[in-house]
Amino acid sequence: KNIPFTFIFAAVAFMTGCATIVDGKKQEVTFQSSPAGAEVSINGIAKGTTPLTLQLQKAGNTTFTLRKEGYQEKTLTMETKVNGMFFGNILFGGLPGTTTDIATGANLEYSPGNHFIKLEEAK
Secondary structure (H helix, E strand, C coil): CCHHHHHHHHHHHHCCCCHHHHHEEEEEEEEECCCCCCCEEEECCEEECCCCCEEEECCCCCCEEEEEEECCCCEEEEEECCCCCHHHHHHHHHHHHHHHHHHHHEEEEECEEEEEEEEEEEC
16 A cells, blocks of 8 residues: 555654754854954864854854963853744644754754954963
8 A cells, every 4th residue: 555645744744853954953153253363162172263154063061262372261151042943843743853853952052153252361
């Protein structure tokens, strides 16, 4: 027997996460500093120098550090909030969709997605 296409489509949609599909597991985040040219590390791994835009895996407890010779090092935790698309799963997808979003990190988003840090001269 053939399974109707609409049934397969509905089953797949039910088991996937809205936030995962719409917004993905990564987010573009921009880092700028004054002065420019500071090294940016994400969770201790050097990624480049400011100004810098990265595609970062969405996750809680992500820290970034800016370092530049002659300036004080600055480490901050990136704030996250619940992605609005995650609530679509609660309403339409139920438990399977929400667990997909949580497992992929798509239930979160970095807020803000742009960071401007003024570095202070070393004393």
